[in-house]
Amino acid sequence: MSNIVFERVSRQFQRDGLQFPALEDVSFEVRDREFVAIVGPSGCGKTTCLRMAAGLEFPSNGNVRVAGQTVTRPGPDRSVVFQQFALFPWKTVYQNIEFGLRGKGMAQAQRRERVTRHIELMGLQGYDSAYPHQLSGGMQQRVAIARSYVLDPGVLLMDEPFGALDAQTRTVMQEELIRLSRVNPRTVLFITHAVDEAVYLADRVVVLTRRPGRIREIVDVAAVRRTENWDRHERIEEVMEQPSFVHLRTGIWRLLREQQQPARL
Amino acid sequence: MTQAVLSRREFFRLTAAGFLGFFGVWAVLAASGLVQTLFLPSPLEVAGKFFELTQKPFVGYTLQQHLLSSFGRFAMGFGLAVVIGIPLGLLMGWFRWLDRIVTPLFDALRFVAPIAWVPFAALWFGTGIGGPVLIIFSGAFPPCVINAYRGARYVEVRYIEAAQTLGAGHWRIITEVLLPGSIPSIVAGLRVSAGLGWQSLIGAELIVASSGIGYLMVKGQSNLSTSTVMSGMIAIGIVGFAIDLLLRALEARIERRGG
Numbered sequence: 265m266s267n268i269v270f271e272r273v274s275r276q277f278q279r280d281g282l283q284f285p286a287l288e289d290v291s292f293e294v295r296d297r298e299f300v301a302i303v304g305p306s307g308c309g310k311t312t313c314l315r316m317a318a319g320l321e322f323p324s325n326g327n328v329r330v331a332g333q334t335v336t337r338p339g340p341d342r343s344v345v346f347q348q349f350a351l352f353p354w355k356t357v358y359q360n361i362e363f364g365l366r367g368k369g370m371a372q373a374q375r376r377e378r379v380t381r382h383i384e385l386m387g388l389q390g391y392d393s394a395y396p397h398q399l400s401g402g403m404q405q406r407v408a409i410a411r412s413y414v415l416d417p418g419v420l421l422m423d424e425p426f427g428a429l430d431a432q433t434r435t436v437m438q439e440e441l442i443r444l445s446r447v448n449p450r451t452v453l454f455i456t457h458a459v460d461e462a463v464y465l466a467d468r469v470v471v472l473t474r475r476p477g478r479i480r481e482i483v484d485v486a487a488v489r490r491t492e493n494w495d496r497h498e499r500i501e502e503v504m505e506q507p508s509f510v511h512l513r514t515g516i517w518r519l520l521r522e523q524q525q526p527a528r529l
Numbered sequence: 530m531t532q533a534v535l536s537r538r539e540f541f542r543l544t545a546a547g548f549l550g551f552f553g554v555w556a557v558l559a560a561s562g563l564v565q566t567l568f569l570p571s572p573l574e575v576a577g578k579f580f581e582l583t584q585k586p587f588v589g590y591t592l593q594q595h596l597l598s599s600f601g602r603f604a605m606g607f608g609l610a611v612v613i614g615i616p617l618g619l620l621m622g623w624f625r626w627l628d629r630i631v632t633p634l635f636d637a638l639r640f641v642a643p644i645a646w647v648p649f650a651a652l653w654f655g656t657g658i659g660g661p662v663l664i665i666f667s668g669a670f671p672p673c674v675i676n677a678y679r680g681a682r683y684v685e686v687r688y689i690e691a692a693q694t695l696g697a698g699h700w701r702i703i704t705e706v707l708l709p710g711s712i713p714s715i716v717a718g719l720r721v722s723a724g725l726g727w728q729s730l731i732g733a734e735l736i737v738a739s740s741g742i743g744y745l746m747v748k749g750q751s752n753l754s755t756s757t758v759m760s761g762m763i764a765i766g767i768v769g770f771a772i773d774l775l776l777r778a779l780e781a782r783i784e785r786r787g788g
């Protein structure tokens with residue numbers, strides 16, 4: 265069982281000697297094998313939430329638990345795809361993807377097989393020995409995703425993982441992620457700006473208010489997906505045409521629109 | 530003024546002009562009779578001596594043999610400084626408690642000039658190889674530590690965080706993140722370290738050795754042979770320059786690879 269629980273979590277940051285609240289009283293759960301997306305205006309604390317689940321940041325108040333344990337440090341049971349990839353520039357594509365596996369006491373042959381499979385999965389064939397700076401932004405992002413997937417973690421934490429991809433590649437990745445999570449469902453906390461993406465991928469969507477982030481609403485997508493049987497469609501655009509999809513998406517759009525600052529000229 | 534990049538040819542022309550100017554002034558000064566030959570031998574005289582020293586042993590060895598023995602000591606002291614200094618610097622960059630313990634001590638000792646170790650070097654090692662090695666080490670060590678430490682501290686946090694979330698422990702973070710991330714800083718440190726080490730070597734040999742370039746110079750001085758002393762100085766300059774060139778090439782190669 266690997267669920268993620270945020271219990272009355274607040275987080276302040278210190279800037280110029282002043283306390284700035286970034287998150288206030290945030291409570292929600294990502295149940296075991298559930299896919300939860302967080303959407304919200306820029307700077308509302310989405311990355312901060314994810315970092316707290318990863319053990320890279322800690323709540324000022326409240327409690328974050330993964331699999332029942334309060335998070336005290338990072339670990340390979342919770343794989344992170346960072347907003348800014350954070351690939352090791354001094355390692356090749358292959359070495360980057362292999363990095364986490366090497367800590368697992370796995371035989372070389374088995375490691376090779378898994379790394380190679382994920383290189384193919386991400387369409388990176390032929391780039392095994394390239395260095396990150398020799399890749400496009402989208403390719404770097406795919407390496408970063410492969411580096412997490414390859415560990416087969418119980419919990420996957422993804423911070424706008426498809427942000428740097430072109431529309432077509434993004435669609436492929438989204439469909440791939442859906443496919444993977446049907447074959448092998450896992451607990452995912454997924455951050456995005458794109459409402460479409462959130463509704464397409466997630467079981468539930470957490471909508472945060474603008475800074476300091478509070479929970480505005482938690483939208484249950486899974487129920488609609490089941491009753492409307494979205495999964496019968498292979499392609500993302502078919503799902504997105506469904507009236508039930510459009511309805512949910514528009515609803516979330518409205519919630520986000522409320523959060524916009526009044527335009528200043 | 531614009532800092533235009535010099536072409537290779539221009540670079541060599543200017544370098545040659547610098548040397549020519551230097552030797553020209555020296556030759557004129559020596560020939561003018563303003564300075565006694567004993568105090569300032571002419572370039573030609575020094576060149577002759579230099580050649581003679583490469584052929585005929587002086588105080589037991591030829592110039593090449595003296596150089597070789599100096600270089601051996603240098604390699605040992607410098608090598609030791611690298612092998613101890615870089616890991617220590619990286620460890621200090623990672624473990625805050627080690628940083629707290631070592632840094633104040635190190636900051637104080639760093640200001641003790643290598644030559645100040647001579648009495649202890651002589652006391653502990655006599656004229657054995659340990660003395661000069663200790664002195665070179667004390668000169669070459671600080672830049673190794675400082676640059677590895679700085680390099681480690683300036684490695685971007687996101688790489689460390691990525692490694693941690695991928696399950697890396699202290700050892701893998703130090704060897705696979707901090708070390709490669711600080712290579713540019715470390716190599717820059719090696720250049721400074723080699724320079725200081727080579728300089729302190731000569732100082733060490735002036736006092737605690739029975740061979741080597743420094744020793745040759747002391748003996749030249751006591752024989753009132755200023756051209757021998759100058760030959761030694763030239764040899765030091767050439768070898769020091771060669772060491773620096775080598776490390777600079779290494780630096781350039783790493784920079785290119787880092788893209």
Ligand SMILES: Nc1ncnc2c1ncn2[C@@H]1O[C@H](COP(=O)(O)OP(=O)(O)OP(=O)(O)O)[C@@H](O)[C@H]1O
Binds near residue numbers: 278279286307310313
């Ligand atoms: N280490 C830090 N020190 C100070 N302030 C911070 C720190 N990290 C985050 N903040 C602040 O907390 C707030 C939330 O940041 P966070 O990165 O979580 O936003 P976000 O929702 O991920 O934004 P975006 O969508 O632009 O990525 C921001 O106002 C940011 O300035």
Ligand SMILES: [Mg+2]
Binds near residue numbers: 310311312347423
């Ligand atoms: Mg963010």
